[in-house]
Amino acid sequence: MTFDLTILGSGSALPTSRRYPTAQALNVLERFFLIDCGEGTQLQLRNAKVKFGHINHIFISHLHGDHVFGLFGLLSTFNLLGRKTDLYIYGHSDLENITGFFRRQFAEEMQYPIHIMPLKPGALQLIFEDKVCEVFAFPLRHRVPSWGYLFKEKVRGPNIRKELIDIYKLGIKDIIDIKNGKDFTTSEGVVVPNSDLVTAPKPPRSYAYCSDTAYYERITKWIAGCDVLYHEATFADSERKIAKQTGHSTASQAAMIAKKAGVKKLVLGHFSNRYKELDTLLVEARTIFTETYLAEDLQTISI
Amino acid sequence: MTFDLTILGSGSALPTSRRYPTAQALNVLERFFLIDCGEGTQLQLRNAKVKFGHINHIFISHLHGDHVFGLFGLLSTFNLLGRKTDLYIYGHSDLENITGFFRRQFAEEMQYPIHIMPLKPGALQLIFEDKVCEVFAFPLRHRVPSWGYLFKEKVRGPNIRKELIDIYKLGIKDIIDIKNGKDFTTSEGVVVPNSDLVTAPKPPRSYAYCSDTAYYERITKWIAGCDVLYHEATFADSERKIAKQTGHSTASQAAMIAKKAGVKKLVLGHFSNRYKELDTLLVEARTIFTETYLAEDLQTISI
Numbered sequence: 001m002t003f004d005l006t007i008l009g010s011g012s013a014l015p016t017s018r019r020y021p022t023a024q025a026l027n028v029l030e031r032f033f034l035i036d037c038g039e040g041t042q043l044q045l046r047n048a049k050v051k052f053g054h055i056n057h058i059f060i061s062h063l064h065g066d067h068v069f070g071l072f073g074l075l076s077t078f079n080l081l082g083r084k085t086d087l088y089i090y091g092h093s094d095l096e097n098i099t100g101f102f103r104r105q106f107a108e109e110m111q112y113p114i115h116i117m118p119l120k121p122g123a124l125q126l127i128f129e130d131k132v133c134e135v136f137a138f139p140l141r142h143r144v145p146s147w148g149y150l151f152k153e154k155v156r157g158p159n160i161r162k163e164l165i166d167i168y169k170l171g172i173k174d175i176i177d178i179k180n181g182k183d184f185t186t187s188e189g190v191v192v193p194n195s196d197l198v199t200a201p202k203p204p205r206s207y208a209y210c211s212d213t214a215y216y217e218r219i220t221k222w223i224a225g226c227d228v229l230y231h232e233a234t235f236a237d238s239e240r241k242i243a244k245q246t247g248h249s250t251a252s253q254a255a256m257i258a259k260k261a262g263v264k265k266l267v268l269g270h271f272s273n274r275y276k277e278l279d280t281l282l283v284e285a286r287t288i289f290t291e292t293y294l295a296e297d298l299q300t301i302s303i
Numbered sequence: 304m305t306f307d308l309t310i311l312g313s314g315s316a317l318p319t320s321r322r323y324p325t326a327q328a329l330n331v332l333e334r335f336f337l338i339d340c341g342e343g344t345q346l347q348l349r350n351a352k353v354k355f356g357h358i359n360h361i362f363i364s365h366l367h368g369d370h371v372f373g374l375f376g377l378l379s380t381f382n383l384l385g386r387k388t389d390l391y392i393y394g395h396s397d398l399e400n401i402t403g404f405f406r407r408q409f410a411e412e413m414q415y416p417i418h419i420m421p422l423k424p425g426a427l428q429l430i431f432e433d434k435v436c437e438v439f440a441f442p443l444r445h446r447v448p449s450w451g452y453l454f455k456e457k458v459r460g461p462n463i464r465k466e467l468i469d470i471y472k473l474g475i476k477d478i479i480d481i482k483n484g485k486d487f488t489t490s491e492g493v494v495v496p497n498s499d500l501v502t503a504p505k506p507p508r509s510y511a512y513c514s515d516t517a518y519y520e521r522i523t524k525w526i527a528g529c530d531v532l533y534h535e536a537t538f539a540d541s542e543r544k545i546a547k548q549t550g551h552s553t554a555s556q557a558a559m560i561a562k563k564a565g566v567k568k569l570v571l572g573h574f575s576n577r578y579k580e581l582d583t584l585l586v587e588a589r590t591i592f593t594e595t596y597l598a599e600d601l602q603t604i605s606i
Contacts, residue, residue: 039376073342076368
């Protein structure tokens with residue numbers, strides 16, 4: 001039951017030779033989501049061996065270039081690869097301008113439909129749902145409208161205790177009934193209570209993405225208790241003033257959000273290119289929240 | 304007297320994990336020219352350690368995405384780095400639409416002027432000139448208007464024979480006069496003829512860039528005798544039909560152009576992603592033109 005995050009780019013506005021601008025691929029039980037799409041995303045998708053045809057949903061946090069300039073190449077490549085299936089792009093309504101310009105200037109013969117799914121300002125909103133997972137968007141605080149995303153497994157039903165299938169010679173209908181909470185009556189008329197037949201499901205997992213954003217405590221209620229939080233940490237604490245001016249966070253602020261939200265693990269990213277080494281950011285964050293890690297390009301984190 | 308070509312990307316429309324889309328950096332006696340600007344060009348410029356501030360002229364062959372999608376990120380980065388100096392972009396007049404859209408959507412506070420220098424169809428045209436070099440554009444044959452570029456050192460003056468400076472106690476004015484072709488008269492009244500004072504300059508070097516293009520014999524007269532020709536070779540000969548349909552060349556066709564133009568060295572690039580190994584293309588080209596080489600990303604070729 002895969003729930004894997006692959007970091008495609010963990011740099012910020014000025015890319016370095018070690019970090020691409022922002023993009024992530026998320027595999028939630030074989031649903032492949034792309035989060036942000038900085039320049040070079042399609043190259044990193046190839047490096048990470050993510051199949052292009054698997055991506056049907058792209059979630060864009062905000063319309064700064066380092067989060068969207070990879071869209072042009074990716075949308076082109078989809079077309080060249082003969083894509084016919086619908087593509088959904090979530091984010092600011094101006095994405096319509098961007099894809100419109102792209103079509104006019106570069107791709108008059110687009111073979112597949114692109115659906116822009118504009119987000120509302122102000123509050124947590126459910127933007128995608130299928131049998132196994134849900135995606136929510138929520139506002140961040142940045143220089144331009146910016147959204148975070150929360151990816152959640154749905155609560156799964158209880159698991160049947162496999163050894164009992166043979167013992168009671170359970171058929172498919174029996175199994176469905178038991179999974180739906182019914183007791184089972186044996187051929188001898190003995191009633192086995194449902195609680196003896198099943199084990200509790202694993203708790204549903206969740207991943208929250210928060211970039212770009214200044215320190216914004218309001219988000220902690222939306223991401224409370226999530227398994228992994230990716231939070232931008234563009235700056236060290238010594239640059240707190242610049243962080244505030246530019247609508248970014250320091251490593252300590254990211255850790256404070258993780259702590260207040262009670263998440264299990266914090267991954268820092270979107271590092272300013274001014275830092276050759278990131279030890280300072282890691283130490284500052286771990287002082288507040290121990291389970292903090294630094295994102296690395298092409299790293300995969302199992303959730 | 305540097306004249307160096309650095310391949311930033313030698314792939315074609317579908318980039319691979321080994322080749323970026325098309326871009327090249329050319330250093331002609333410390334003038335830094337960028338040729339095409341596929342996605343990821345700014346990342347490759349960092350990897351090649353080319354200073355962003357040195358680039359004042361960008362030459363775009365045509366407006367297919369794999370030759371221009373890197374412009375967005377590069378123009379942004381120039382701005383973020385505080386660029387104030389003029390930037391000149393040569394190519395199709397629609398570049399005005401592209402940079403106009405870029406400004407409106409992503410960069411309202413641009414700090415530096417961008418000058419689009421539209422090219423004319425039809426013939427060889429001088430598009431840039433300074434003290435040491437000239438750049439010419441000429442039409443290629445592709446599905447959309449496409450131009451090749453020829454970068455030429457100017458003919459340099461003769462070199463003074465250094466040992467004579469001491470012997471005849473030459474002053475600066477004497478040296479300028481001699482370089483301008485005058486004889487020299489010693490204090491004893493002996494006339495030393497100019498031909499005894501100077502050695503002939505090295506012949507001026509030149510580099511021609513031809514991508515994307517179908518086989519187009521007309522270009523051979525414009526690039527005749529150049530030191531290095533980069534010519535696209537998207538396909539092997541077995542794909543001659545597809546090459547024609549898509550306005551591209553095979554390796555043999557590129558070699559035929561090199562041979563007919565009498566160039567010294569041919570570099571093939573813009574390889575289709577269908578080829579894992581390029582030996583076939585190299586062998587096919589070398590059968591016609593021995594001095595053929597395959598471009599590799601981040602390789603530097605001294606001209």
